[in-house]
Amino acid sequence: MIKLLTLSALAALGSASLAHAAPNADPALADRGAYVAKLGDCVACHTGPSNQPFAGGRAVPSPFGDIYSSNITSDPKFGIGDYSLDEFSRAVREGVRKDGARLYPAMPYPSYANISDDDIKALYSFFLNRVAAVPKQAPETKLVWPFSMRWGVGLWDWAFGPDGVTPNAVATDAVARGKYLVEGLGHCGSCHTPRGFAFQEKAYHGDDPLFLSGGEIDHWPTPSLRAGGSGPGLPSWTQEEIAQFLATGRNAHGAVTGEMKLVIEHSTALLTDEDNLAIAAYLKSLPASKAPRPTPASDATQRLTAAKVDPNSGERLFLDNCSACHFVDGKGAPPAFPPLANNTLVNADDPAGMIHVILAGSRLPSTPYAPSDLAMPNFDWRLSDDEVANLATFVRSAWGNQAPAVKPDQVSKVRERVVKENREPSAGPIFTDP
Ligand code: HEC
Ligand code: HEC
Ligand code: HEC
Structure with missing residues (x-):
């Protein structure tokens, strides 16, 4: 015709x-x-x-x-x-x-x-x-056999x-709407649920305690999103604070880094307040999977201000390099400078994400609600593996934080990845608004 x-x-x-x-x-x-x-x-x-x-x-x-x-x-x-x-x-x-x-x-x-x-x-x-x-062919995927x-x-x-x-037809209340979004379109579990040997997510629904109990993406630990009950991490955030984090990438408890930045920029920052509050309401309805850590003994602020400080100690390195923005009490000045006290990334069992931020720096995303140019500088040129290990070990044990010590070889592994990322920049800038 x-x-x-x-x-x-x-x-x-x-x-x-x-x-x-x-x-x-x-x-x-x-x-x-x-x-x-x-x-x-x-x-x-x-x-x-x-x-x-x-x-x-x-x-x-x-x-x-x-x-x-x-x-x-x-x-x-x-x-x-x-x-x-x-x-x-x-x-x-x-x-x-x-x-x-x-x-x-x-x-x-x-x-x-x-x-x-x-x-x-x-x-x-x-x-x-x-x-x-x-009109362009996307590259063909070639995986190894089988x-x-x-x-x-x-x-x-x-x-x-x-x-x-x-399939959920009409969600009747905020928790049901949040469940629909988190388990479905938001695919939050693809990063926040642990994976099994066949790379499968170990659970897809909130009634399984493994669902959203924390996972790993590309060597970066992802925190648990189960926000019910009490304890460190999300259980200590209010529903409004969770929604604020999703809308702006920051709140009184922390600032976003890593892959979550993309999620916020392209998705949650562009949602209605009702939907972000619904997501938060659903996360609050999931009982936390980990028992709260016992309260710590030592007072880091005292350790920091103690007169004699060895120049290679984590305390000294923190004072010289970090305290200008994150303050000696580790409370920072949120939302501009995130607190390091009780911070989820700092307290993760796997320190790789935190080491990555120290070595490579990080920039807060600009969102419609909170335009921003604030950046965390990179310290890879300035601090050796030993120094980063001492510093990270200190930060992970100060102000109520309680996470295992960091060893220099853990730092050198992350440093190799940071060098590689700098040599071959990944996908490049991503389109922002369709
Ligand atoms: C986490 C990354 C990711 C997200 C998010 C994602 N996709 Fe995909 N999608 C892929 C990948 C990777 C493939 C190709 C898989 C393959 O080749 O086996 C794909 C394939 C597809 C295909 C199949 C195309 C064909 O050749 O038949 C469709 C349709 C699609 N996606 C639609 C969507 C839609 C709609 C959304 C949002 C609701 C979405 N995708 C979100 C990663 C993603
Ligand atoms: C592509 C992977 C990915 C996806 C998908 C993803 N996240 Fe995340 N998320 C992360 C990573 C990585 C972090 C840790 C960021 C950091 O360390 O600052 C994180 C952190 C968070 C935090 C902060 C938690 C804390 O204790 O500091 C919240 C809240 C969160 N994500 C909610 C969500 C929700 C809700 C969804 C689904 C709508 C989602 N995420 C989907 C990767 C992802
Ligand atoms: C010039 C100010 C500045 C200095 C100095 C600085 N930071 Fe930061 N830091 C920031 C900002 C801004 C962010 C938020 C950036 C982001 O999340 O993308 C941040 C984020 C972080 C985070 C991630 C927090 C989270 O919630 O995910 C950690 C960990 C951190 N800094 C540790 C340190 C350590 C350790 C030092 C010293 C070596 C240091 N910072 C020095 C400004 C600074």
């Missing part, structure tokens, strides 16, 4: 960047879909080094090799422009591609399985009507995937 296109129709096609007629152009539905895409943080993984939103090509690391995200723009050849609603739904909720091949669980479909039909329709409308087509065989993922799903998922 031959179609006659007028010049103006051609121009309209070009400017709207829609490669083909969209199946459902209800603008309110597509608007809702744009918000659901933020809840799901789709842009963070599906935008690669070329910085074209949703064009794919970002390497998601797994123990079996890098898995490249797909092009999910409306391009009919290289993207998902020719997917029907059902095909889209199977890919997102069940991990099955249009051609029947299995997706690797680097795409968090085990969590997305609970997305409601309404939200899937809205997402579909957003991707097909609003996301500009990018993981190179996609059909094996079917067995994996059967053995380790979530079961008994009930």
Whole structure:
């Protein structure tokens, strides 16, 4: 069939960047879909080094090799422009591609399985009507054998995937809404739930005490998000403080670093206050999995101000390098300078995240609610492995903190990674607002 296109129709096609007629152009539905895409943080993984939103090509690391995200723009050849609603739904909720091949669980479909039909329709409308087509092939994923065989993922799903998922239609109260978001679109468990030998999340639902009990991503410890009861970490944050952290990346207890920065920038900072409060309400409803640590004996502020201080001691190194911003009492000046007393990252059993911040520095993300340029400087050029170990050991035992001592070889391992990151910058700046 031959179609006659007028010049103006051609121009309209070009400017709207829609490669083909969209199946459902209800603008309110597509608007809702744009918000659901933020809840799901789709842009963070599906935008690669070329910085074209949703064009794919970002390497998601797994123990079996890098898995490249797909092009999910409306391009009919290289993207998902020719997917029907059902095909889209199977890919997102069940991990099955249009051609029947299995997706690797680097795409968090085990969590997305609970997305409601309404939200899937809205997402579909957003991707097909609003996301500009990018006619470009995303890089092919090549894992080592036997993981190179996609059909094996079917067995994996059967053995380790979530079961008994009930798509949640309408959440009736804040806790139910929060559960829907955290277990589903927010896929918080993919980083905050410990993984088993087959890289599977050990639990997918809040009634299992392992769910959100803390995990690890790329050698960085992720804290427990189970915020009920009492004890250090999230149980000592109020619901409002948790919501504030999600909206701005900081609060009276700490400031965000590591992979969580991306989650905040691309997802939680862009959500409504009601949704962040709902997430917080749900986390508060989960009883904490760890018993609180006993209260400590020594007073670090006294140790610091004691007259004789050895120049290589952790105390001295802290006074010289850190106290200007974090203060001798370790309380910092939140929200600008986070407290180190009772700080979750500082108290993590695995010190790798904290060592990374000391060596490489960190910059707080700028969010709509809290624009920021504050940075923690890097100390890798200034402090040796021994010095960082002494310093970190001191900070982890001061002001009520109680975490195991740090050894120099733990520092040298993180230093190798920091050197590598500086040599080959990762995915590069990520697109901010679709
Ligand atoms: C944690 C990273 C991550 C997030 C978040 C993520 N994806 Fe993915 N997605 C991937 C990866 C990696 C693949 C490719 C997996 C493979 O090749 O087996 C993929 C594949 C897909 C596919 C299959 C495309 C095809 O070729 O059939 C669709 C559709 C998709 N994602 C949609 C979404 C949507 C919609 C969202 C947000 C609700 C989302 N993704 C969020 C990592 C992610
Ligand atoms: C891509 C991995 C990733 C995902 C997905 C993720 N997080 Fe995180 N999160 C982290 C890391 C890493 C940290 C530790 C950051 C730090 O050390 O400052 C963290 C820290 C946090 C903290 C601070 C806890 C504390 O005690 O300091 C909260 C609250 C949090 N995340 C909530 C969430 C919620 C809610 C979700 C889902 C909407 C989520 N996270 C999804 C990686 C992730
Ligand atoms: C110039 C001010 C400044 C100095 C000096 C400084 N910091 Fe920081 N620090 C910050 C800021 C700002 C942040 C928040 C940045 C972020 O989270 O991305 C931060 C964050 C941190 C964090 C992460 C806290 C969290 O909640 O995740 C740790 C740990 C830390 N600093 C330790 C130290 C140590 C140890 C020293 C001394 C070697 C030091 N800092 C020196 C400003 C400073």
